[in-house]
Structures are given as C-alpha cells and as structure tokens.
Amino acid sequence: MKTFKIAHLYYDLMNLYGENGNIRYLKQALEEQDMKVEIHFLTINDQIDFNKYDFFYMGMGSSDNQNIVLNDILKYKKEIKEAINNDKYFLITGNSLDLFGKSITKNNQEYKALNTFNYFVIEEEFRIVGPQYYNCKLLNNHNIIGFTNRNSLLKDGYNPLFNVIEGTGCTIDKEDTNEGFKEKNFYGTYLLGPLLVRNPFFTDYLVKNICKQNNIKYKEPNQNNFAYKAYYEYIKNFYQDK
C-alpha cells in the first residue's frame, strides 16, 4: 500500500485560522481511497527534505510570523522549485502565498521572496476582509466558498486558481477576477482556514488527481458526509440563485 506523506510546513507559525482542518480532512479523504497517510509537522530549524514528501501544506500566519518563516524558507528556494517541477502537490492558503512570489513589500521595504513564480506582493495598510465566492474551472458545477482576511495584494504574473464571483481577488480592482495561483500541482489561494473541509468537491478533485498520479483506482466518495451538507447549506443560505 502506498504511504502518502504530507508535510505541514511551519505548522506552529502559520496557523491563525483553523488550518489543521485542511490536513485532517485530506488525510481522511485519502484514507477512504485505501491509502496510508502520514502527516509530518515541520517548522524552523527542522531540516526539511522536499524529496521525502508527496504533499506540502502551509496556512496563514500573522505578519510577524510570516517574517520569521520568510527568513527560514529562503534556504529551500531551489528544492521548492524542483519539487513543483516534479509534480509534487502544494496547497498554500492565506498569506503564505506571498512567500512564493518575487518579493514582498512591507512598510515600503522590499524583501526578497522565494521567486518560484513571477508575481510580487505588496502589503497595504488596509485589510481585505470578507466572505468569498469563487468559480473554479477545475470543478464541474461546484463553486468555491470561503473567507479572506489579509492586507496583501498580488500583482503581475497571474495564473489564477479561481475566478471571483463575489468578493475580492488578487487586487482590489473590481474588473480583475483573478484569485490565487495555480501551476502544475501548486494550488495557492488567499482563502484562509479549512478550505478543504468547506469545499469537499475541491478536495475530491485533488484526491482524484493524487490517485491518478499514484495509479490507484479512484472510488467515488460517500456524499452523505456532513461536509457536503454543510457546503450545500451554506450555498443555499447565502448564494442561492447566483
């Protein structure tokens, strides 16, 4: 049986919003496909071997904690780029997405970031806060729900994961519907918290692809599980007829 290894990166610094929910839900979903799943919690001062894992997750942290992580993660610049090129999975939520661009500008000072992708990030004085409703081209008929609370704007080099139906995308420009970043198996979004729990169909999409990549026959999940009901209930209460 395949042992699928998940690395929860900087789990104790980038953990403002119930991020643990993502990994716990993903683990359960993969186990339903008869996979054995291991979760490794990694943080600064750990030697992170990017070859060892199949899936990397990082969540949202305070601005101070993001600084600490930025200082540490830069030493893995090459390994991260390689891992993405080798089709490893990355799920990056909230302001951890900032780290993968060319630079982050805070208080008029520019800090070099991982330079994995071509975008750059500017931290504003205002915050973008609120519920979000997105379309995702990867899914048939199921929109994405979630929440954002951040002060960073992502500029240039768009390759969006989602498109805004209601809410705010990478910039505050109303015409701009780009949200998040996708390349190969890198999935990044400014949505915070337990994205995979709240969007079970998105999780199913990831799991299906993981199965395919590992030559495992995908079994349709049991949609009686409460996460699907919570998803439908939320859409019904807040976005019906949209």
Add this chain to the structure above:
Amino acid sequence: MLSLSIIVSKFITFLCKIFKKNGTVYPGYFVYDILRQPHILEKVKYPKYVIAVTGSSGKGSTTELINHILTDAGYDVCYNKNGSNGILAAMTLVLNNCNIKGEFMHDVLLLECDERHLKLVFGKNKITHLLITNITRDQPPRNGDPDVVFQDILKAIDKDTKLIINADDPLVNRLSYQYDNEKIRYGVAKTEDSYLKSNLEIADFAYCPKCHTKLTYKYYHYGHIGNYECKKCGYKRGNVDYEATDIDFKKNSIKINNHNIYLNKDVLYAVYYTTAAYSVCKSIGIDDKVIEDAINKDKIASKRGKVLNLDGRNITMLESKNENNLSYYQSIRYIKNQKGKKTIILGFDNVSRRYKFNDLSWLWDVEFELLNDKNIDKIFCIGRFRYDVITRLSFANIPLEKIILVDDLSKLIKMVKEKSIGDIYTMVCFDMTANILKLIEDDENENI
C-alpha cells in the same frame, strides 16, 4: 466646545430616556460625528485615577470586580456598567459625568475598553492605570491578528501609565521589557487542569517575541497562556508580583500571595479576573485587608452562567464567544469538571452580532476533542451552521451516535427531554442564549 459637547451629550441622553431609546451610544455618536469632536475627551479634566481595562477576554468581569472593591473601599467610582466598551459609549459616559466646566465628577473613572478603541478614547497622558488581561485570537475579521491588537494598545500608553499585566501571556508580558513604566505583573500558578500537551497538535504555539525561538512551557493553562521560558534569550514568565495559588474549585477558594480569597465562579477565568482585580487595587494603594473583605464578605454574584431547571435537570447556560477558541475551551473545561452525566447544546445562527461575516475557521481551533468523554451523554447541534459544527465534531473522535442534529429549533426542548439524560449545558453565543431561554420559558408555561 467641551461645555457644548457636555450639554449636547446630556441633552441627547435625556431625550433617549424620554423616548425609551438605548442612550449608551447615541449621545457619544452625536458629539463624535455630528458635532465632529472626535478628540473632545482629551480636554476633560480627569480625576486622580483613570483605570482602563482591556484585553481579548475577561474585561467585563474584571471591571465589575474592581468597581466592587473600590466602592467598598470608599471610592466614588464611575464605570461602564452595561459593558458597552467602544469609543462612542466611552464618550457618552465621560461627558455625562462631567460638570459644565469639563471636570469629571467622580474619584475614579474605570473603563472597560475595546482593545482597538483604547487609542481613540484616550489621548496620551490620560490613563493612570492600564490593565491588560490577555491577547488571544478574537474576532479576527474585526481585529486582524493579535499583533495588530497589541500595536493598537501600545498607542494608548504614556510614560506615567502604570501597567498591570498578565505575565502568563507571553504576548502581553512583552511590555515588561519594552516599557520602563511602573509595572505590576500577575499570574496563576499551576492548577489541576494545567497541561503540557494539547489534543490539537498545532494550535497556539508561542514563539519568543524577543528572539523568535520557540518558547518552552512548564505548563499551559489554555492557548498560549501558561508558564514559559525562552531557552535562548531568557525571556520568561518568571516570578510575578501577585500570584494565585492553591486553586480549589470545589471550595471556591484561592490564595493570592497567601491571602485566602473567595472565588465567585468555579472556573479558571474567575481566578484570572479575581487576581487581576486584586493587582489593580493594590497598584492604587488599597490595603490587602480591605480588598480581602470586599471580595470575601461582600460577595458579588458572577454575571455569566445562569442555572435553570428542566424536569429536575439543571441547565447551565455557558455563553461562549464565537471566533474565540479559548472562550469555548473554557466552557468545555468547565463542563468536563462537573460531576455526573451531561448533555450539551451547541451551535449558532450567526457568527457575530457585530458584522454579517461568517468565518467558520475558528471551529477547528476549539479543542472539541475534550468532549469525547464517557460522562457526556448527548450533544445537540443547533442553528444555521449545525452541519459545520457536526463536521468538526466528527473529527474530534466523538461517537456519532452521541450527536443529534436539531433541524427545527422549536423541537429542541422536546428532543432534549426524550433523547438525553443528565444535567444540561448550553455552549452557545449570545443570540442563541436568548432563543433557548425563550424555549425553556415556553416549556414551563405549557406545563403549568
């Protein structure tokens, strides 16, 4: 302009009374927005003691107790009794208690104040004593993250402000090296409920604010609150000026610096507000004996946790603040510490009553795992987000047959009576508490 503002505030308050409107905020709004006097409070002649109480939780109870002790000690105290703690309510309170010359007419202004509004209420040089209870994740859509909150509090500190700080909170305790002000540090010693490892592997690890090394804990009380030390730079909780020890919830008693003190509620947060109030009163020079008498002899009832009855089963209403995982944690801890079989009612219709945002992420930071307990008979999930709640509970190792979904709230009482046993605990937010109270009342009336 000050005199005019005072007259306007008093006049609007008078009108509110006549028309039976809530007059806590509106007079302040009139002065702030319509007269455009956002800084008018800086002109008030304040009394000798201006005490502000701020922090993510515990403000209200601490303020009540400080008022009780100071009043008992003979001070004429003016405080925001109704718990309305923003700038507009503060403006109303202060202006209404000034004479026409702008002189504040009481010995003490005691203000429970929202963390983000503190800087708006007080210009520099006004707060004589500032108590900070804790800084934890609380209402993130409004507050950003804890760093943002902390930076805002700093803006209200003047060099002459005496700081009374909860040293068990490494984020608050930063003040002990960042500011040279006179300081009193308080804390709570290890209790029976203290722990070293939490069920939630990732929540609330704290890093040293000085050198960013992970803090080492001797024990946690909850969240990042506990006894910590940085092995690299030496930043630590250490010895505090006022420490609660010998915590005995069964006898409702603690010791503060070896004085026996009564606890009006058998929960940890009561230990905190009692120790905090004690420290504040000491900082303005009140004698231990006077404080002891005020707390021990003239006991005040705690405001939360009304106990009702349903067919001979006690119902305890524990209001738990949404978007504040530690508020829920303390309710869960309280329920666990009670004897006998228990039934829990859990859920909400709206995440907040302040804004319409529905961020549900905090559900995953609440340690619901503690509810996997043989004495818990049933958990009833109510409210518009009951499926989100049950999804979370399904990951907390609680057997699903113990969890009951209530689709129609009007059936709740009937279902609780038929399907569960033991004392009943509601762990819900403010709006739901009112709904459930109504259901219990209706049920009582039917049975008469």
